[in-house]
Amino acid sequence: MLELHRVARLYGHKVVFRDVSCTCAAGSITLLAGNNGAGKSALLRIMAGLSRPSSGTAHFTMPAPRVGYLAHATFVYPALTALENLTFWREAYGLDIAPADLLAGLERVGLAAHAHEHAGVFSRGMAQRLNLARVLMLEPDILLLDEPGAGLDADSLALLHQEILSARKRGACVTLVSHDLVNDVPLADRVLLLKAGKLAFNGPVTHFRELAGGTEQACCA
Amino acid sequence: MLRLTLAVARKDLSLTLWRGNGLMQALLLGLLIFFVFSLSQEVGENLSPQSAAAVFWLSSTFCQVLIFNQLYALEEVNNSRLGLLLSPAPIPAVWLGKAIAGFILLLFAQLLFLPAAVVFLGQSLHGPLPPAVAILLLADTGMCALGSLLGALAQGQAARESLLSIVLFPLLTPLLLAGIGVGAQIFGNPSPNGPGAWMGIACAFDAIFLATGLLLFSFIYAGEE
Numbered sequence: 001m002l003e004l005h006r007v008a009r010l011y012g013h014k015v016v017f018r019d020v021s022c023t024c025a026a027g028s029i030t031l032l033a034g035n036n037g038a039g040k041s042a043l044l045r046i047m048a049g050l051s052r053p054s055s056g057t058a059h060f061t062m063p064a065p066r067v068g069y070l071a072h073a074t075f076v077y078p079a080l081t082a083l084e085n086l087t088f089w090r091e092a093y094g095l096d097i098a099p100a101d102l103l104a105g106l107e108r109v110g111l112a113a114h115a116h117e118h119a120g121v122f123s124r125g126m127a128q129r130l131n132l133a134r135v136l137m138l139e140p141d142i143l144l145l146d147e148p149g150a151g152l153d154a155d156s157l158a159l160l161h162q163e164i165l166s167a168r169k170r171g172a173c174v175t176l177v178s179h180d181l182v183n184d185v186p187l188a189d190r191v192l193l194l195k196a197g198k199l200a201f202n203g204p205v206t207h208f209r210e211l212a213g214g215t216e217q218a219c220c221a
Numbered sequence: 222m223l224r225l226t227l228a229v230a231r232k233d234l235s236l237t238l239w240r241g242n243g244l245m246q247a248l249l250l251g252l253l254i255f256f257v258f259s260l261s262q263e264v265g266e267n268l269s270p271q272s273a274a275a276v277f278w279l280s281s282t283f284c285q286v287l288i289f290n291q292l293y294a295l296e297e298v299n300n301s302r303l304g305l306l307l308s309p310a311p312i313p314a315v316w317l318g319k320a321i322a323g324f325i326l327l328l329f330a331q332l333l334f335l336p337a338a339v340v341f342l343g344q345s346l347h348g349p350l351p352p353a354v355a356i357l358l359l360a361d362t363g364m365c366a367l368g369s370l371l372g373a374l375a376q377g378q379a380a381r382e383s384l385l386s387i388v389l390f391p392l393l394t395p396l397l398l399a400g401i402g403v404g405a406q407i408f409g410n411p412s413p414n415g416p417g418a419w420m421g422i423a424c425a426f427d428a429i430f431l432a433t434g435l436l437l438f439s440f441i442y443a444g445e446e
Contacts, residue, residue: 048307050303050306067307069303069304069307071300071303073299073303075299075300075301075303075304076299076301077232077236077295077298077299078298078299079236079240080232080235088232091225091228091231092224092225092228092229092304092305092308093308093309093310094308094309094310127299
């Protein structure tokens with residue numbers, strides 16, 4: 001569904017990573033791991049089509065896939081209500097969704113009671129839930145998540161994990177950037193590990209665990 | 222494309238007019254310029270029609286800079302720009318949506334600037350109204366097409382107000398000259414050539430700025446991402 005072939009990213013003369021080749025299949029969750037500065041977010045932006053690789057190619061194998069992208073930034077307009085935010089993104093993405101379904105989307109992420117409140121008064125967790133509602137509204141074929149759990153409480157994290165698993169079940173290709181390997185490796189089918197500017201590991205999660213001697217955090221070290 | 226354009230324009234107008242993201246700063250700056258120029262006259266003295274038209278368009282230009290900074294700042298708060306870039310619609314739809322919102326806000330501001338020219342600068346309307354309305358719409362179209370493009374260029378820059386002014390003002394000169402030329406005729410300084418030639422210039426530069434915006438916006442808005 002998503003193929004990268006010998007992708008490299010340079011900032012000026014600095015090579016962030018090079019020779020990254022991988023495939024993300026439909027109905028699978030790929031965990032993208034690596035230390036700070038390894039280029040995980042840069043690689044995810046290339047996957048989303050938000051950034052061009054310095055060399056190599058990244059392309060979708062299906063025509064016009066719906067891409068959902070969830071990152072640290074919540075894409076929320078603080079002066080609009082939660083419902084108005086969703087209504088705006090529905091129009092921006094050209095979706096035909098009835099207002100009642102937008103409310104159902106807010107219900108799904110636990111924000112139905114706050115539908116008419118300005119998003120500016122939301123906590124970080126609530127804003128990220130609204131962001132999640134925006135992404136879920138798309139029913140994305142490709143779901144790209146850049147440390148989506150950062151700053152979320154236990155309930156929000158549980159909701160996020162549940163929605164990630166639902167997306168896989170629906171047949172979406174999910175790629176997840178995470179530092180929280182203990183919680184996120186069990187979700188994944190495959191692991192991509194960026195280390196020292198290269199793809200140090202690309203394989204099933206079971207091999208990743210074997211390499212790490214059963215402790216996920218040891219892999220990045 | 223039209224759906225994204227209308228969504229952006231509607232959202233920007235809603236946030237600017239009703240949600241406290243404010244047109245007030247732009248309006249006050251424009252009115253302040255009228256007030257300061259009114260102080261340059263002796264009691265009972267009036268500014269020449271040419272000068273009054275120049276002050277009108279100067280106020281409009283500064284107002285426009287603040288409007289487009291404000292409109293593009295809306296996407297900077299939570300990096301919503303990335304969300305717009307992920308839309309399946311063509312990215313120039315965002316440029317067009319912002320330009321439409323800016324056009325409406327600028328017209329709204331100019332509705333206040335016109336009486337300000339009468340009150341502060343002692344002007345009265347002499348010429349026929351259709352050419353005045355036509356040049357207002359033509360000059361505003363070009364100003365907003367270019368303002369929307371360069372507003373995207375200035376987004377995220379620490380010195381965006383000065384950057385936008387420095388880049389925008391020289392490019393807007395032909396439109397401003399057309400606006401001032403026709404404005405002076407409306408304020409009572411008739412020209413033997415009439416407003417036709419100025420309107421032709423304004424139409425030509427509108428076409429250039431619209432085409433430039435349509436062609437270049439995607440590259441500028443995507444930026445480093």
